Amino acid sequence: MKKILTIGRYFKSKFGQRVRKIPISLQGFTCPNIDGSVAKGGCIYCRNESFSPSIVKISNLNTSPVEMNFKITQNPLLEDQVAQLKEQFKWHSNFHKDKFAVRKYMVYFQSYTNTYAPFETLKRLYQEALALPNVVGMSIGTRVDCVEDRVLDLLGDYVKKGKEIWLEYGIQSVYDETLKATNRGHSTQGMQELFEKTRQRGIKVCAHLIYGLPKETPEMMLHSLQTVLKWGIDGLKIHPLYVVSGTYLEKLYHSKNYTPIELTDYADLIVKSLQMIPSDVVIQRVSAGAHDETLLAPKWCFDKNIQMRYLREKLKAAGIEY
Ligand code: SF4
Secondary structure (H helix, E strand, O other), rough: OOOOOOOHHHHHHHHHOOOEEEEEEEOOOOOOOOOOOOOOOOOOOHHHHHHOOHHHOOOOOOOOOOOOOOOOOOOOOHHHHHHHHHHHHHHHHHHHHHHOOOOOOEEEEOOOOOOOOEEEHHHOOOOOOOOOOOOOEEEEEEOOOOOOOHHHHHHHHHHOOOOEEEEEEEEEEEHHHHHHOOOOOOOOOHHHHHHHHHHHHOOEEEEEEEEEEOOOOHHHHHHHHHHHHHHHHEEEEEEEOEEEEHHHHHHHHHOOOOOOOOHHHHHHHHHHHHHHHHEEEEEEEEEEEOOOOOOOEEEHHHHHHHHHHHHHHHHHHOOOOO
């Protein structure tokens, strides 16, 4: 039986105990693909709160008088952002402490693009995050076109001080035609170099891939995986593409120009993917969904527990323990 190095197993072996990622979503953060800097409208499947519904409910973050980007010279939201970071961390860490007896945490800057802000803002927020009680490190979700070298240097300094630092890059596909069709606002150019620059500083790279993107075949999806493995990654998240309301993908779906991936096909791809994963690559996720009325299709993405049970069964039958 091949035992997958899940994120839970990885943390346990590294820190000798369970570590939980604490999702953080801060007012004012956005994405250059939403604010019009690189494209308009965002990725065709993006409705950001569907990726992190629980966090958005904690603080009222839906509106912001100022948006983060690289150009603003002053950030009047900074103290509010620090307060939100502390508030969300406290709520989630208490929950995991009380319910699951978890005592160590990673701060996970999850929503939107968390390196897309003035350098001084990022520096302050990262420092505040690392100073929170029982925090062993940070995981930062971002895009490949939004990471400045000085931010890599800053994060590399935290690594030198013993912190666990991950950058989570949204790759989704290594096919430029797919990135264009999904309005990602960037191509694959420079991705490999960025991975190398990140890892040279001891920062871990987690690549995000999506299976079921428009017009992609199973062979293309597996080729994306093979490519990021060749570039060099420390971790991986794979998730199925699902249609939520209020997105351009919804229009494609209703006009029959997009057919969501079937669960059986997705499971087959996950089995093949995990068969080719080296034993030292940390698998952070292979499932996803939206547990509310925004989910339009496929319906099997409604319940992640049922989805994971099915995937685990298929993996077990293929000799893989997840
Ligand atoms: S990069 Fe992320 S936040 Fe930005 S539009 Fe795409 S999915 Fe949304």
